[in-house]
Amino acid sequence: MTYRICLTLLALFCPLSNAAQLDVSVVDDQGSPVKGAVVYLTSSSPLPAVKPGTMADMDQVKKQFKPHILVVQKGTQVRFPNSDSIQHHVYSFSPAKPFELQLYKDHHPDPLMFDQQGQVELGCNVHDWMLGYIMVVDTPYFAQANAQGLATFDVPPGRYTLHLRHPRIQDDPKSLDLPLLLDDHTAHTFSLQEPLLPGLDEFEEQTDEFSGYE
Amino acid sequence: MRPCLPWLLGCLLSINSLAAEVSGLMQASLAVTDNQPGWQEQGSGILRYEEDGLHLQQALVKIDHHLASGWQMELVANLHEDGEQQLGLTQAQLLYKPLSADKVKFRARAGFFYPQMSLENPDTGWLSPYNYTQSAINSWIGEELRIAGLELGLYSPGRQRRSPWSWELYGGVFRGNDTLGTLLSWRGWAMHDRQSLHNDRINFAHYGQPFDTYRNALPAWTEPFKELDGRNGYYAGLHLDYYQTVSVRYYFYDNNADPLAVNEQRLYGWDTRFHSLAASWQLNERNRLISQWVTGDTLMGDNKVYVEFDAWFVLLSHAVEKHRFSARFDRFRTRGDDVWPWDQNHQDGDAITLTWRYQWDESWQFGLEQHINSNRALNRATLGEAPDRDRQQTLALAQYRW
Numbered sequence: 001m002t003y004r005i006c007l008t009l010l011a012l013f014c015p016l017s018n019a020a021q022l023d024v025s026v027v028d029d030q031g032s033p034v035k036g037a038v039v040y041l042t043s044s045s046p047l048p049a050v051k052p053g054t055m056a057d058m059d060q061v062k063k064q065f066k067p068h069i070l071v072v073q074k075g076t077q078v079r080f081p082n083s084d085s086i087q088h089h090v091y092s093f094s095p096a097k098p099f100e101l102q103l104y105k106d107h108h109p110d111p112l113m114f115d116q117q118g119q120v121e122l123g124c125n126v127h128d129w130m131l132g133y134i135m136v137v138d139t140p141y142f143a144q145a146n147a148q149g150l151a152t153f154d155v156p157p158g159r160y161t162l163h164l165r166h167p168r169i170q171d172d173p174k175s176l177d178l179p180l181l182l183d184d185h186t187a188h189t190f191s192l193q194e195p196l197l198p199g200l201d202e203f204e205e206q207t208d209e210f211s212g213y214e
Numbered sequence: 215m216r217p218c219l220p221w222l223l224g225c226l227l228s229i230n231s232l233a234a235e236v237s238g239l240m241q242a243s244l245a246v247t248d249n250q251p252g253w254q255e256q257g258s259g260i261l262r263y264e265e266d267g268l269h270l271q272q273a274l275v276k277i278d279h280h281l282a283s284g285w286q287m288e289l290v291a292n293l294h295e296d297g298e299q300q301l302g303l304t305q306a307q308l309l310y311k312p313l314s315a316d317k318v319k320f321r322a323r324a325g326f327f328y329p330q331m332s333l334e335n336p337d338t339g340w341l342s343p344y345n346y347t348q349s350a351i352n353s354w355i356g357e358e359l360r361i362a363g364l365e366l367g368l369y370s371p372g373r374q375r376r377s378p379w380s381w382e383l384y385g386g387v388f389r390g391n392d393t394l395g396t397l398l399s400w401r402g403w404a405m406h407d408r409q410s411l412h413n414d415r416i417n418f419a420h421y422g423q424p425f426d427t428y429r430n431a432l433p434a435w436t437e438p439f440k441e442l443d444g445r446n447g448y449y450a451g452l453h454l455d456y457y458q459t460v461s462v463r464y465y466f467y468d469n470n471a472d473p474l475a476v477n478e479q480r481l482y483g484w485d486t487r488f489h490s491l492a493a494s495w496q497l498n499e500r501n502r503l504i505s506q507w508v509t510g511d512t513l514m515g516d517n518k519v520y521v522e523f524d525a526w527f528v529l530l531s532h533a534v535e536k537h538r539f540s541a542r543f544d545r546f547r548t549r550g551d552d553v554w555p556w557d558q559n560h561q562d563g564d565a566i567t568l569t570w571r572y573q574w575d576e577s578w579q580f581g582l583e584q585h586i587n588s589n590r591a592l593n594r595a596t597l598g599e600a601p602d603r604d605r606q607q608t609l610a611l612a613q614y615r616w
Contacts, residue, residue: 085576087235087278093315100313102280105235125284125313128371128380129458202457203373210336210343210502 020182022153025189026145026164028196033149034166037190038071038135040142041153041160041180048140050075055111057081058122058134060088060103064204065122065132069167074138077111089125096120096136119167129203133167157183170194233280239338239615241271241346246608253401253418254296256434258594260563260587261607262296262347262406270295271346271611272407274304274339284312290339294408298435302411304339304360317375324364326412326439328355329386329449331465333494333504334529338615340409344504344540345569346583346609348407349527351490351508351546356409357416358397358438359467361449363388372455382453389441392471395484395512396436399521402561402591403546410438421593422557432480442483443472458496465490473513486512488523504529520552521559536573542566544587558596563589579613 026037050073059066061083072078080090082103091100096118101109114120117138124130135142141160143151164176171194180186244267251257251264263269273293280286290305307325314320328340334352337343348356365386372380397404401418410416420434447469454462467490471483488510495503509524525546532539543566550559565587572580586606594601 087280091313093313100283102233104233104280123374125311128369129373131373198376198378200373200376200378200457202378202459205457 018156019154020157021185022155022162022180022182023185023187024143024145024151024153024162024164025187026149026151026192027189028192029194031191033147034145034169034192034196035147035149036069037145037149037151037164037166037169038069038137038142039145039151039153039190040071040137040139040163040165041155041182042137042139042163043158043160045158047138050140053077055079058132060084060090060124060130063124063127063130065130067132068204069133069135069144071135071137071142071144072114073140073142074117074136075113075115076136077113078134079108079111081108087126088130090122091125092120092122094118094120097134100125119165121167131203135165137163155182162188164190166196168196168199170197235278236275237278237338237616238273238275239341239613240273241611241613243269243271243346243612244610245269248606250603250605253397253404253416256417256419258401258419258421258591258597258599259603259605260402260404260589261585261605262408263607271609272339272341272613274341276338285310292339292409292411294411297408297411298415298417299411299413302413304409304411306412318368318370321367321369322365326360326362327365328359329361329365329384329451329465329467330453331355331451331463331467331490331492332506333461333463333492334506334527341407343571344529344531344538345542345567346407346581346611347405347567347585347607349506349529349542350403350405350525350544350563350565351506351527353404353406354398354525356407357404358391358394358410358436360391360410360412360439361386361388362390362439362441363447369453372457378457380453380455382451384449384451384453386449386451388447388449388469390439391447391469392442392475392483393436393438393440393481394469394471395486395514395521396482397438398523398548399484399512399514399519399550399559400593402548402559402589403523403525403563405544405565405567405585405587412439414438419597422596432482437479437481440477440481442477442481443475445470445472447471460496461492461494463490463492467510473515482514484512484514484519486510500533502531502533504531517553519550519554519557519559521548521550523548538569538571538573540567540569540571546589558592560593561589561591563587565589577615579611579615581609581611581613583607583609583611585609 026034088103096116097120114136120134122132162178245263250259252259277289286309307327309323311321335342367384369382417435449467451465468487473485475483492506507526511522527544529542545564548561567585569583
């Protein structure tokens, strides 16, 4: 009887036992949370590929990129909708995706395929203060730290490597790659050793419509 | 006017609709003034309208045409109801701004354009989004100054260097603009928003008529973009920005005109040079402070006319929801020191301009403006007028933008 009850309980909780939870905390050298930090898991085993036709948006809103950092799985197509009523000229020199795209008022170009992993830094040749990033990762398991510096994953149990990336982080990337065995509930804190590069968030601050004109 | 129309039409027809953005703006105004003739009617007033009534305040079309990566063409054509020419170009330029991953980048432009020395007029077609009547400084720049030439620039956007500071450095060389200084010396500073067209002629009063036959032989008008001496003018400018909060721009301009050069119309070269220092400070989300100061001198003939001039303004603009309130104080001055004692070039004045604008929707805007000025020009005596003049003007405007 006891054996049957145990089997029933195991069957009931089987779906839960197939998911491992990982909580990641990211703090800078001062102990402050690093909002927007990108964390992702890779594995030597094959991971699910991106679904064909997966789309993401990197918008242009009030002469800024929105979001500031967009994380996509390799093979995702990214649209540049341009919510502003003015022209933008978006470009990248990053090896993962060099491109340029003219965005006119009321004209939406075809999305671009991001099929190489890496960090793609975006600029606008009309508005020189605009700066954005597309982080292309070769995994479906990625997240960004919230305002408290926390990111949470629910992934199948197994052996992974946890990665941390952010354009402002100066630490050696090798120190930001961590092998992990995930089976139940794991927590990890990244404490950065080097100070972050300046955030310059004031460039993102909303001023008035005549800010930054030429 | 006629020769430019086929060219303008050709440009319009050749434009690929995908790569071109056409925008425009029209303002109709109801003006209530104190009925004093302005310079365009060869009076000595310094405001645009001499009679109450309905006016076409602004009508312009701007075409931005992307030609290739980094190459852009910009045209601005204006229609005026007043002045000697009604239809023409106020700007026509080819801009080159190549994509570059370098921290210090290069850019250039050529054509017929304004140097970027002012911070008062960032709206379409070099208009001010703050006051309708522009400052004395930018009223003058809009009517007498334009670069027909080439500008080269180096610039370094701060954000790409992870610095709050951005800088830009410009140098320009040009022809034309040899008569710059004529209006300032004889009419003095004025306050309006009429930008001269590429082929324009600007009238002013027949100052000096009772006194001198030589002066009478000179025209009571100027064509501001004339080339008279075959010499190049030049300018240099430095922009410094702290984030997008504070902008400072310094320019030095010298048209390098030969003051002895004269053409068959008896238009003289005016050797004019000046410094301009402008600043804009976004105090917070709602308030912006803008100021500009110009000081310089101009020489015509064999010291026949030598005038030192300076002007400044301070503008405070407050935006709340769909309303924008702007208040500006101007002070302006010219001083003559030359061999024609009967040709008095002294002018002093100050002005207050208060403007309210209401943005009804994306296209429509409505506004009211009250302008008062007090100005003194000694050469009014040559017209039999008192040198001191107080003026006021009330404008009610409707603006449509597309």
